[in-house]
Amino acid sequence: MIKNILVTGANGQLGSEIKQLSESLSNYHFTFTDVDELDITNKQDIESFIIANKIHIIINCAAYTAVDKAESEKQLADEINHFAVKYLAEVAKAKHVQLIHISTDYVFDGKGFKPYTDEDDKNPLNVYGKTKLEGEKALLEINPEGAVIVRTSWVYSSFGNNFVKTMLRLGEDKMELNVICDQVGAPTYARDLASCILQNLLDPTNKEAMVYHFTNEGVCSWYDFALEIMSLGEKECKVKPIPTSAYPTPAQRPFYSLLDKSKIKEDYNIDIPYWKSSLKKCIEKIQIDSSESLNFKDAKQEK
Numbered sequence: 001m002i003k004n005i006l007v008t009g010a011n012g013q014l015g016s017e018i019k020q021l022s023e024s025l026s027n028y029h030f031t032f033t034d035v036d037e038l039d040i041t042n043k044q045d046i047e048s049f050i051i052a053n054k055i056h057i058i059i060n061c062a063a064y065t066a067v068d069k070a071e072s073e074k075q076l077a078d079e080i081n082h083f084a085v086k087y088l089a090e091v092a093k094a095k096h097v098q099l100i101h102i103s104t105d106y107v108f109d110g111k112g113f114k115p116y117t118d119e120d121d122k123n124p125l126n127v128y129g130k131t132k133l134e135g136e137k138a139l140l141e142i143n144p145e146g147a148v149i150v151r152t153s154w155v156y157s158s159f160g161n162n163f164v165k166t167m168l169r170l171g172e173d174k175m176e177l178n179v180i181c182d183q184v185g186a187p188t189y190a191r192d193l194a195s196c197i198l199q200n201l202l203d204p205t206n207k208e209a210m211v212y213h214f215t216n217e218g219v220c221s222w223y224d225f226a227l228e229i230m231s232l233g234e235k236e237c238k239v240k241p242i243p244t245s246a247y248p249t250p251a252q253r254p255f256y257s258l259l260d261k262s263k264i265k266e267d268y269n270i271d272i273p274y275w276k277s278s279l280k281k282c283i284e285k286i287q288i289d290s291s292e293s294l295n296f297k298d299a300k301q302e303k
């Protein structure tokens with residue numbers, strides 16, 4: 001039987017990567033929606049959509065991800081990251097739909113000194129982290145069969161806006177850039193996460209909801225990450241390390257947010273790429289995409 005998969009938030013980084021990778025999967029039928037087609041804060045709309053499209057699996061890539069803005073938009077962040085996840089879980093449970101949901105390292109306070117396991121104490125420092133944690137709790141309480149929560153961190157992609165693209169752009173314009181060196185974690189190429197979800201999580205054996213951690217392998221600070229981006233992107237911009245205290249932001253962020261990935265690696269017997277190898281692939285893709293779009297513009301001008 002061909003299973004019908006609904007991907008929400010499909011115009012975002014992870015949703016776009018899933019869309020691209022899904023083209024090579026023939027035993028599933030995918031439907032991609034973003035807020036204009038299906039607003040996940042409306043439970044009735046979720047239910048009608050699931051029934052009308054005979055959905056078997058939901059991959060929820062929709063989220064409120066503006067970490068600093070969330071501090072002043074708590075209600076909206078709560079509606080999308082908390083209540084909408086509760087609605088998805090309720091519908092999934094009632095209609096026997098499998099739910100794959102994505103969460104964040106920001107549910108932890110970063111005061112630890114060894115990689116966080118899925119069971120470590122949660123203590124989010126900011127509104128975004130708090131709303132994501134409430135979403136997780138709602139899902140785990142409702143506990144739809146086969147549900148999975150995947151926590152990830154520092155997500156980037158050739159799609160959408162992210163740290164990698166910002167650094168490449170600033171690296172073009174600036175001679176020098178200050179980047180925080182005392183927040184440590186692991187970057188995640190959204191394509192690797194998308195691939196892990198599609199290859200491993202679509203045929204669940206779990207009766208109870210599971211929580212996994214997925215990031216690329218290795219560890220770095222934002223400063224290390226920026227240095228590598230400039231090097232791979234061949235930018236001459238000098239990157240200087242600064243402490244968090246020198247760059248105040250509305251949302252407080254954890255100093256240490258490395259996630260322990262042993263559970264997902266053991267359960268699915270997978271190897272996860274090292275962060276520098278994945279970053280190289282993503283930057284190559286960004287460069288190809290940008291030269292193709294320049295060629296397209298040139299061709300249009302010539303017409």
Ligand SMILES: NC(=O)C1=CN([C@@H]2O[C@H](COP(=O)(O)OP(=O)(O)OC[C@H]3O[C@@H](n4cnc5c(N)ncnc54)[C@H](O)[C@@H]3O)[C@@H](O)[C@H]2O)C=CC1
Pocket residue numbers: 008009010011012013014015033034035036038039040041060061062063064065080102103104105132152153154155156160
């Ligand atoms: N971006 C990051 O650095 C991190 C992301 N995550 C999580 O990973 C997941 C995927 O993140 P990204 O792809 O980076 O996010 P993104 O911000 O690129 O995409 C989110 C998508 O959700 C859509 N959306 C927002 N409200 C919606 C609604 N009411 N109904 C339907 N769609 C709605 C947006 O239009 C957008 O296309 C999210 O759950 C996020 O919380 C976790 C850790 C870090």
